[in-house]
Amino acid sequence: MQIVTLGPKGTFSEEAALLYQKRITGKVDPEKIKFFNIFDCLQEVESYRADRAVLPAENMVDGIIGITFDALIDFHDFVKVNDEVHVNIEYVLAGKMKVAGEVEKIFSHPSALNQCAHKLDNLFPTLVQVPVSSTAEAAVKAMEEPGVAALCSPRTALEYGLNILHENLADYPNNETRFFVCGLTDSPPTGNDRTLLAVRFGVNRPGQLHEITGFFAENNIDLTFVQSRPYKVRPQEYVLIFEMIGHKSEPGLKNALNKVEQNVRATDGWKKVLGSYPHRKKEEKPLAHKPGRKSS
């Protein structure tokens, strides 16, 4: 099974892809994972060059990764959300030096710096924070540049041979990131599913959100979140994204989706089901450190 994800090696995205690979194939094979940006990951699936794209959807502290949802809307005719992977998020300070007192600059992904903002300000108030494109890139900088430490996962620190200078730096306990697994079709019902829906109103008027949410309420459908994503043609015009509990094939949800379709069609709007997929819990057995570098 060819899996693509947002890289590079050593990021939480790679970890999510490996956890999914292990769930499906029973083993971990880092060589089978390829890295692209979010848009190109879905392009690989659409073009039959990859079976699955594993994309970051939302972090418990930092919120949704908007680009993933925008790309799912762009590719809705070809690619659907198919499954989830919930990755435990843990941050450490890691570097070539022996103690945290020798660190001058902390490099990391902006989202990671935000997830640890309060602890970093309390523990290391004088250190300069430098945002880079990934926690893996931060680890590379920590290897190469004196005085630089990376804020990254323990797995990344070990992968790059860095010393762990301070553990447990996430501001909120039980931090996790949810990834969407995307394929050419979505998944059959399991009894514990989620459905992702995009809705665009044609003409705008007060009360539309109330009408749409009424179709879900009268069918006892529980919405888990709603997000206004940019429609990109004019300021303050949006596509609404709803996630809800249930599978699109269940009678109540099916009924609600039909009502939404009638409603948006009347104003020349549209709705797109972006997928139904099983809801997962946080992976209980995280990957061993240094996957693929073990002997034997």
Added chain:
Amino acid sequence: MQIVTLGPKGTFSEEAALLYQKRITGKVDPEKIKFFNIFDCLQEVESYRADRAVLPAENMVDGIIGITFDALIDFHDFVKVNDEVHVNIEYVLAGKMKVAGEVEKIFSHPSALNQCAHKLDNLFPTLVQVPVSSTAEAAVKAMEEPGVAALCSPRTALEYGLNILHENLADYPNNETRFFVCGLTDSPPTGNDRTLLAVRFGVNRPGQLHEITGFFAENNIDLTFVQSRPYKVRPQEYVLIFEMIGHKSEPGLKNALNKVEQNVRATDGWKKVLGSYPHRKKEEKPLAHKPGRKSS
């Protein structure tokens, strides 16, 4: 008037702060603008060290800047949204080299790279894209490192003495970013206002969003957007953020807010008005390039 914003010098945030300064004081004085991260900007206002914080709220293509909304919730007892600045967003490729053919790497803020993703892929498919912390940092890299160009505003390119190698790189025309101006109080009604509201449900059950939006619908209040922001204690628990047309002191909106208060109180939830503020259009007279470096 002391204004703080997300820096550094040469970013769209600085431009927004200068445009607001010009609107209020009639002149542009870059020396009076100080730079902090988003959280610390509001801390400066809360502590009476700054009069206004100018913070990025949403880009027309890339969506909301979640951290700004999260910080507004954290500081809701002290700081309110008070005004808006809409900044025209234009991107150019800029470097020390003479032609775009000599560029090897494009540095920019991840949001800028995303706003120009399709044009960059079409025009410069082989160039490596490197995300950095700001468009201003990208301009510094373009000054220092051979083969590096910055994706930044024309103003930033001129500010850093770079040649403009390619203009008009934004994927969508009329691109703009809206900034919130935050102070110790919000603004009196002008007749064309917006109100920002945060709502947290205590107990979760189906139909809550439908109930809440009903209070706005029955008072003919038009919601402009709704966003689920993380509550940060457990996965998939949220604070809902609504923006709506109207001022919190107008009878219909006041009535709706009272109904929301009764509703959330019944389930041990809460609501917080984050501010009422005049709605602005895009600034028609952009700043001259190189502000503050002109003679006389």
